[in-house]
Amino acid sequence: MRIVVCMKQGIDPKTVKISRSREELDLREARPQTQPEDKHALEAALRIREARGGEVVAVVVGSRSAEDTAREAVAMGADKAVWIVYKGQRSGKTMTALVKAAVERLGGADLVLAGQGGDLDTAGPLAGRLAAALGWPLIADALRFDVEPAGLYAVAAFEGKATRLPVVLPAVAEVIPGAERPRYPHPSRIAVAWNDGYVETWNAAEMGLEEEALAADAEMGGLVLGAERQRGQVIGGSPEQAAEELAGILRGKRLL
Amino acid sequence: MGFDLSDLQALMGGSFEEPTGESGGVWVVSPDGLIDDAMLRLIGKGRVVADALGGYVYLLAGCNGAGADTEGAIRAGADKVLTAGGMPTVNELADFFRERQPQAVLLPRNRLGKALGPGLAQTLGGSLCPYAADLAVDPIYQRIVAHQPILDDAARMQVILLAAPAVAVMETALLPAAFNEPWRQGEVGDTQLMWSEPPSHEMVDRPARPITLKTSPVVVVAGQGLTDDAGFAAAMELADALGGVVAGDVTALDMGWIGEESLVGLTGETIGPELVIALGVDGDTSFMMGVAEAGCLVAAQADAGAPIVPFADYNVVGDPAEFARAFAKAARG
Amino acid sequence: MDFTLPKHLQLFKEMLKEFAETEVRPKAKKMDAEGWPDPDVVRKLGENGLLGIPFPTKYGGGGLGEMGYCLLMETMGGVCTSTATLIGAHIGIGVMALYLGGTEEQKKKYMPDLCNGRKIAAFCLTEPGAGSDAAGIKTRAIKDGNSWVITGNKIYITNGPIADVFTVLAVTDPALGARGGVTAFIVEKGMPGVSVGTVEHKMGIRGSATSEMIFDEVVVPSANVLGQVGAGFxxxxxxxxxxxxxxxxxxxxxxxxxxxxxxxxxxxxxxxxxxxxxxxxxxxxxxxxxxxxxxxxxxxxxxxxxxxxxxxxxxxxxxxxxxxxxxxxxxxxxxxxxxxxxxxxxxxxxxxxxxxxxxxxxxxxxxxxxxxxxxxxxxxxxxxxxxx
Missing domain, CATH: 1.20.140.10 (Butyryl-CoA Dehydrogenase, subunit A, domain 3)
Structure with missing residues (x-):
């Protein structure tokens, strides 16, 4: 069984500030990181492999620093990683075309896992697009997979509870954070992850993809800024009035 | 040098052509046929976009429009309400839209919308914003621009949707209130389509992700001003109503209300949840540095001159326990 | 000259930071108050390969060298000094003595369990009459056929109460003194005559366990001589x-x-x-x-x-x-x-x-x-x- 995990390198949101004067993101101290959402997908894949064997391949699309994410996937336990060097804009459509081509070049897969989109990730979650592109069923909001003699089952979030459904392979699943946290990279894997033989470097031309197939479906414009945070506001009135007013304010901010 | 008609159209922000038939336009999709307030707001946003583009707003409702307030949908801005049986799969929805060539398809950002949106955009060769808080139309090029919240909605990134249809999965809670315009007219029709029956689900308990002081999005902090056990009970009631956890300052620890693992401040845990409600906490350095990363801090305590007042986003000056009880009630709605 | 850390050590540093913040920091205060290491922390250190960082992977180690070990100690030293002490006594001296002085068979036998944390090591040098004056030790090992009989008391032994494997320095030939008359031995917890003496009540690093170790006519096979007889010092x-x-x-x-x-x-x-x-x-x-x-x-x-x-x-x-x-x-x-x-x-x-x-x-x-x-x-x- 081959499980492909789509992983992205994003930016650690804690290292990004908003420049209100320039109305743009201040990325001077930004640090790249493997998107935490994608580590949950890798963890799910590794657990399936541990229960029923097979191979876990991480597919990472990106420019130079994205190699680190491919290596990190190997350090966490992926058998190997494919790093697709792509310097252009990585819209959802572009990423889907590249990952689909990689799955085909790998000789197919039984299961493709992807995480939710990250905070600054404008390409968005890839699972739904990949399922449509590959023509495979989509399992949304998967929290966990159970390997049983009868086959593979997914436990997926469903309206506040969860539902258990058999996985008909091949399939694509979007993994959301479940009860278990992704494992730490293991030192003995960290030690070898940068050695030869773990990461294959591919590019779009090698996979037979042309410019048109990779054209972005969306591009980024400027920022729209809300009101600046204003501290120290006092809400008057009786406790009941203050409670009502505050509840209204917090609902507007989607905090309730 | 002169204007041709299309330049003029672009400058006027609209089309001179009368929309006809069911092609083009802005489509709002309710896969399960439900038309609640969230859907009405989404229709309203569709209306604004359609007016800028010069087109119709269609509402497509699954499950034969079961529970669909079609009148409300028309008052909220829909020109035409179409119903279909069952719930669509990605392919069924794509087949429906293929000939109609919509300019935009709007889905609510719920379970169904999130599952359908990306696949629909992919299948139709359109463009996608998977998480949109707002939509606008760029007046020069008439392109649809989605506003995607970033950094916990500290700002929104403009995502220019280049290919038609522009599929936007929209966070309806962030949209303005729905229109209610009784003079609007519209028609109701049936597509005669029968989509798939929704699959039955074997429900199981959701594997619990432990909610701790560090991971909870809402934290209620109990402090000295709650004075007694009844006051602390009000804090617990509020935490329950908000679906958050209760924590405390050093006084709460000394009173035995909380354990050491629930202590907030430099001497305990440094936390950064979306919302902190501090009850009866006047705000020493240790506490304030412990919650400095919080997205929003609400403080309720008796002293208008306490150090926490200028630091908190919102203050209620008065008895914190009384406020906590009133707020729990207000939050439960 | 390039002062940047190699990529793999950058990743290791990030892993360490996350591990220390998640698994160690929340326990640091409790360990200090109770004056004892947290078994959960020790278990997780082992499971995540952190108890064998500098040693080659063929012995079950992490293969990250001294630089990796220093990053580990730096991270732990900033979060919980007691845990850093526990690791230092285990890796830095306990297992290190085995690695530097042991034969191939000894390394193969003991190091994998020690590197994975299934066993913990302690380094037994200090005695009531020998601390800085390491050559003044009194613990004696006397040859008896194909084994050695060790008798003596070691004090202030970090990890003493929780260790399974001890590297012990003992005098084998008083006439030769430090240069040639002192030998190191591998002693296991279960051997008759090995016992934990007084547990120290310390001012700091209270979350690490320190005790006296008593070796009372402990019979150790010759195979447990660490390296060569006389090379201990x-x-x-x-x-x-x-x-x-x-x-x-x-x-x-x-x-x-x-x-x-x-x-x-x-x-x-x-x-x-x-x-x-x-x-x-x-x-x-x-x-x-x-x-x-x-x-x-x-x-x-x-x-x-x-x-x-x-x-x-x-x-x-x-x-x-x-x-x-x-x-x-x-x-x-x-x-x-x-x-x-x-x-x-x-x-x-x-x-x-x-x-x-x-x-x-x-x-x-x-x-x-x-x-x-x-x-x-x-x-x-x-x-x-x-x-x-």
């Missing part, structure tokens, strides 16, 4: 060199944490209507600490590089330990001052770190001994013999 002294470097790295972490907390608190604490960080008195404490921390970091990383490239490093390791322990003590002392009364309360970690820091000037060779080691290395080319 040399093995133990070589072991202490790397131990000192690891301790310097832990001091670096402690000093960095103190510095970071000073900056953060000074920026947040308001007095006279503005943050105390705007006062020059505070700024100078921060600037002095930052300068010392920067020097210490360069020193520790460079010495680790010397170890990994097989250069002699006795002097440098001594300097790391001497300078590191003093920098850490000064940094944490200033941090207490900047945090004011908060820094003096038991509720806040600064007070614990202040108590923890003091031991670094004492153990793994007192700072006085380090000065002798350094002076000896400096003066030997001039024909001067430096002796305690």
């Amino acid at each position: 040399v093995t133990f002294m070589a072991t202490l060199d790397t131990g000192r470097l690891g301790l310097g790295a832990a001091c670096l972490g402690g000093a960095e944490a103190a510095l970071e907390s000073m900056c953060k608190y000074a920026a947040g604490r308001q007095q006279f209507g503005k943050p105390i960080a705007e006062k020059q008195a505070i700024q100078w404490m921060i600037a002095d600490t930052a300068s010392e921390v920067e020097a210490l970091r360069s020193m520790v990383y460079r010495t680790a590089w010397m170890v990994d490239t097989n250069q002699p490093y006795t002097k440098e390791a001594g300097i790391c330990k001497l300078f590191g322990s003093e920098v850490a003590a000064r940094a944490i002392n200033r941090a207490v001052q900047v945090h004011g009364a908060l820094g003096y309360t038991r509720d806040f970690w600064i007070e614990r770190a202040w108590r923890d820091a003091r031991i670094a000037e004492i153990f793994e060779g007192t700072n006085e001994i380090q000065r002798i080691v350094i002076a000896e290395q400096m003066l030997r080319p001039y024909g001067v013999r430096v002796r305690p």
